[in-house]
Amino acid sequence: MADPKTEIKVDLPNQKVTLVATGESESFVINTYKKDNMLNGFDDIDYLKNIESEITTFAKTRPF
Numbered sequence: 001m002a003d004p005k006t007e008i009k010v011d012l013p014n015q016k017v018t019l020v021a022t023g024e025s026e027s028f029v030i031n032t033y034k035k036d037n038m039l040n041g042f043d044d045i046d047y048l049k050n051i052e053s054e055i056t057t058f059a060k061t062r063p064f
Contacts, residue, residue, distance in 0.1 A: 007021065012039060015028050
């Protein structure tokens with residue numbers, strides 16, 4: 001039976017989840033874009049605002 005009080009530690013930068021009581025851990029895969037956004041506290045709009053200058057530069061180099 002699962003214990004709802006089980007504590008886990010999520011180490012997002014190293015992509016690892018650990019059971020606190022036993023130290024048993026497991027790696028997990030996450031999309032780099034989503035990982036970076038979560039580490040920076042960004043949603044999709046925040047991400048775009050963060051790279052606004054890159055978007056502007058790119059748009060200036062493209063023909064209409």
